[in-house]
Amino acid sequence: MVKIPFAKPSFKGNELKYVTECITTGWISSIGSYVLEFEKVIASFHGVKHGIATSSGTTALHLALAALDIKESNEVIVPDITFIATANVVKYCNALPKLVDVNINDWNIDVSILEKSINENTKAIIPVHIYGNPARMNEIMKIAEKYKLAVIEDCAESFGAEEGNKKTGSFGLINCFSFFGNKIITTGEGGMCLTNDDKLAEKLRILRDHGMDKNRKYWHAVTGFNYRMTNLQAAIGLAQFEQFNKFYEARDFIYKEYISLLKDYPFIKFQETNSNKNVNWSSTVRISGINQQIRNKIIDDLLESGIESRPFFYPLHTMPAYSDKVYHASGFFVSNLLAEEGIALPTFVDMNSDQIKYVCERLVVSIEKNAHLPAGQAKQKIME
Numbered sequence: 001m002v003k004i005p006f007a008k009p010s011f012k013g014n015e016l017k018y019v020t021e022c023i024t025t026g027w028i029s030s031i032g033s034y035v036l037e038f039e040k041v042i043a044s045f046h047g048v049k050h051g052i053a054t055s056s057g058t059t060a061l062h063l064a065l066a067a068l069d070i071k072e073s074n075e076v077i078v079p080d081i082t083f084i085a086t087a088n089v090v091k092y093c094n095a096l097p098k099l100v101d102v103n104i105n106d107w108n109i110d111v112s113i114l115e116k117s118i119n120e121n122t123k124a125i126i127p128v129h130i131y132g133n134p135a136r137m138n139e140i141m142k143i144a145e146k147y148k149l150a151v152i153e154d155c156a157e158s159f160g161a162e163e164g165n166k167k168t169g170s171f172g173l174i175n176c177f178s179f180f181g182n183k184i185i186t187t188g189e190g191g192m193c194l195t196n197d198d199k200l201a202e203k204l205r206i207l208r209d210h211g212m213d214k215n216r217k218y219w220h221a222v223t224g225f226n227y228r229m230t231n232l233q234a235a236i237g238l239a240q241f242e243q244f245n246k247f248y249e250a251r252d253f254i255y256k257e258y259i260s261l262l263k264d265y266p267f268i269k270f271q272e273t274n275s276n277k278n279v280n281w282s283s284t285v286r287i288s289g290i291n292q293q294i295r296n297k298i299i300d301d302l303l304e305s306g307i308e309s310r311p312f313f314y315p316l317h318t319m320p321a322y323s324d325k326v327y328h329a330s331g332f333f334v335s336n337l338l339a340e341e342g343i344a345l346p347t348f349v350d351m352n353s354d355q356i357k358y359v360c361e362r363l364v365v366s367i368e369k370n371a372h373l374p375a376g377q378a379k380q381k382i383m384e
């Protein structure tokens, strides 16, 4: 029985009040003031002109690529460690996702090999801010400018994170968020594109709504999608956004607690950050020197103790849908290593200190047992 879940949303603000208002007024579908308000506040929080709310993070990414006319024979660079949607959306456009290894420190796309992966077919890069830790956006933007590539930030996991006092989601041409139930702020399912470009914003809105002409109802000049967010979802999102500072503080506290309780174990390694604001979507660790078999045993042990944890994302190049060499733009030494050693630990806003201590204690005991490390002081040290 799970006592400590991996993730859990927190609804202690105006969620119910705003959703009730949608129901009592009848504005439950995709027309309604909450959608407009949610788009406005999220764009303004990021210092970006336009917010285009969508039905999910995946549809936000697909919409962005469609608005940029990504098509057959185009290549789009994607990190090898990410959630599958980042690459799948490239395939939805009949284009070729090209996977690049990540770096061992921050686990984001390895900027040092990025340039080598660019060729005359490359049209865009989708950097992902993995687990809430910003990718090296300043360097990525310089490379993108040099080769005239569009940058689409995948900020699904990094709402509110900053690189050099600039928020993730404010660097690229179109930047995409997910508001799935386990994200920093949630709308249940949902997403958003942000852009400063007026023309692209209009195109995103048209494509989101079946390609319908802005001034001529039911006239469809282009083939679009139904990727709209509902007013109900936006109502929840607005209430969640109002609590962002509290959410950020809670997640930051959890991360710092994990680091402080596990600091005496040199084999437990945390993600390094270049940023001044990492939003700790997920407290992830590498247990150096173990393999996937031991890692899975640790995950099983934790579950037996009532703790839900997750393996790292499997490197995309290892999955059947992406194993063909045509998708591979580099070697994958680091992503393979992370796949052996990585565990994502429970992280949610309402997690308390005792729960964090319990996770750390069970984690170290299990590592000692399964990796045949000298047993003993783990429990005592952590519970002191």
Ligand SMILES: Cc1ncc(COP(=O)(O)O)c(C=O)c1O
Binding pocket: 056, 057, 058, 059, 082, 083, 085, 086, 128, 154, 156, 157, 177, 178, 179, 180, 189, 190, 191
């Ligand atoms: C990095 C990344 N990209 C894209 C997505 C897709 O978002 P959604 O689940 O809202 O479609 C997710 C979320 O699950 C994600 O973590």
